Amino acid sequence: MRDGDVRISGRAVEVMDADVIARYSEGTKPPEPFHLFRVDLTEVVGTSVEGDSLVVRAWRPGSPVRTIRRGNSDETPRED
Numbered sequence: 048m049r050d051g052d053v054r055i056s057g058r059a060v061e062v063m064d065a066d067v068i069a070r071y072s073e074g075t076k077p078p079e080p081f082h083l084f085r086v087d088l089t090e091v092v093g094t095s096v097e098g099d100s101l102v103v104r105a106w107r108p109g110s111p112v113r114t115i116r117r118g119n120s121d122e123t124p125r126e127d
Contacts, residue, residue, distance in 0.1 A: 051093055051096070053092070053093045054090075054091070054092045054094075055088065055090075055091050056090040056091070057087050057088040057089045058086075058089070059084040059085070059086055060084060060085050061082055061083070062085055071083055088108060089107065089108070090105065090106065091106045092104070100119075101116070102114065102115070102116050103115045114127040115127075
């Protein structure tokens with residue numbers, strides 16, 4: 048995990064509003080037919096190794112980033 052790993056959670060919701068689809072199509076000229084989606088993120092988690100610690104950074108909309116570090120020993124993981 049030299050560069051770490053990221054997981055993105057949420058859901059894709061198809062856009063059904065004809066006006067929104069038309070505005071999008073004007074600027075991008077997508078191939079027809081196409082489906083337009085918006086993404087509602089619920090969580091982003093990054094995991095990496097820093098020195099001897101596993102570091103997990105988690106973000107949810109409306110909350111600050113939480114950072115949790117866990118070492119190789121039996122000590123309790125700590126949150127920064």
